[in-house]
Amino acid sequence: MASEHVEAADDISALALKILVAGGFGVGKTTLVGSVSEIRPLRTEELLSEAGQLVDDTDGVDRKVTTTVAMDFGRITIRSGLALYLFGTPGQDRFWFIWDELSQGALGAVVLADTRRLEDCxxxxxxxxxxxxxxxxxxxxxxxxRPYGAQDVSRALDLDQGTPVVLCDARDRDSGKEVLIRLVEYAGRMHTARLLDSVS
Ligand SMILES: Nc1nc2c(ncn2[C@@H]2O[C@H](COP(=O)(O)OP(=O)(O)OP(=O)(O)O)[C@@H](O)[C@H]2O)c(=O)[nH]1
Ligand SMILES: [Mg+2]
Incomplete structure (x- = not known):
């Protein structure tokens, strides 16, 4: 007999949303996708080479030996019937052209930030x-x-009022999941408001 337990992502009636995980070089995008993903994440890591030293801005991330060259991919079921497909972007400027492709059809994005290099985001x-x-x-x-509050970061980045700022640890599954839930709630509200605007 077929299992009565149907995973959200295997259920054709389940909603699957596309989410981007973006931000500057070495800020923890691959780490976040890996820590929350319930499937083995797809990674495209390559060694940082000497040739790349001339073009890659590795200031402040001295101990990093690999970098994402195309994307990360993972999946998380937020609740029954709702799965998120996570696409981690490459962090380095020379891979910007991939962002347009990755962002097609995305519900929303997580911009990861490191307060030691805030300008990178x-x-x-x-x-x-x-x-x-x-x-x-x-x-x-x-x-x-240095620990900064969400308000400080919001001001420093000159964010529009209402754009959520969340503190997290990209290595921690629950912490990453909380970020994604905040995003889905916020993006849902934004898309609904725009839809209502367009019909009124
Ligand atoms: N201590 C600490 N280290 C972290 C954290 N998140 C990531 N790291 C480490 O920081 C380094 C960078 O992490 P990645 O996840 O590769 O960063 P990335 O943003 O995907 O990097 P690019 O794809 O090269 O732009 C890795 O060595 C991680 O182990 C964190 O929250 N705390
Ligand atoms: Mg990466």
């Missing part, structure tokens, strides 16, 4: 603001980084 914030893709900023609290 400006391009991602700009990118989603210009395309009107709802996003939340998730501050990945690296040990040793």
């Amino acid at each position: 400006f391009p991602a914030v700009d990118y989603f603001e210009h395309r009107r893709i709802p996003f939340v900023v998730a501050v990945n609290c690296f040990p040793g980084a």
Whole structure:
């Protein structure tokens, strides 16, 4: 007899939403997708090479030896009937052209930030603001980084009022899941408001 337990992502009536995990170089995008994914995540890591030293901005991430060159992919079931497909973007400027492809049809995005290099997430914030893709900023609290409150980060990034800022640890599944739930709730509200605007 077929199992009565049907996983959300295997159920054809389940809703699957596309979410991007973006942000600057080495901020923890691959780590976040890997920690929350219930399937073995797809990764496209390559060694940081000497040739790349001339073009890659690795300041502040000295101990990093690999980088994402195409994307990360993972999946998480938020609740029965609702699965998220997670697409982690590459962090380095030379892979920007991949972002347009990845962002097609996305419900929203997580912009990961590291307060020691906050300016690295400006391009991602700009990118989603210009395309009107709802996003939340998730501050990945690296040990040793000065703790800032969500309000401080929101002000420093000059975010539109209402854009959520969440503190998280990208290595922790529950923490990552909380970020994704905040995003789905926020993006849902934003899309509904726009829909109502367009018909009124
Ligand atoms: N201490 C600490 N280390 C972390 C955290 N998140 C990620 N790391 C480490 O930081 C490094 C960068 O993580 P990645 O997940 O590869 O970063 P990324 O944003 O995918 O990097 P690119 O794809 O190269 O842009 C790795 O060595 C992780 O182990 C964190 O929350 N705390
Ligand atoms: Mg990566």
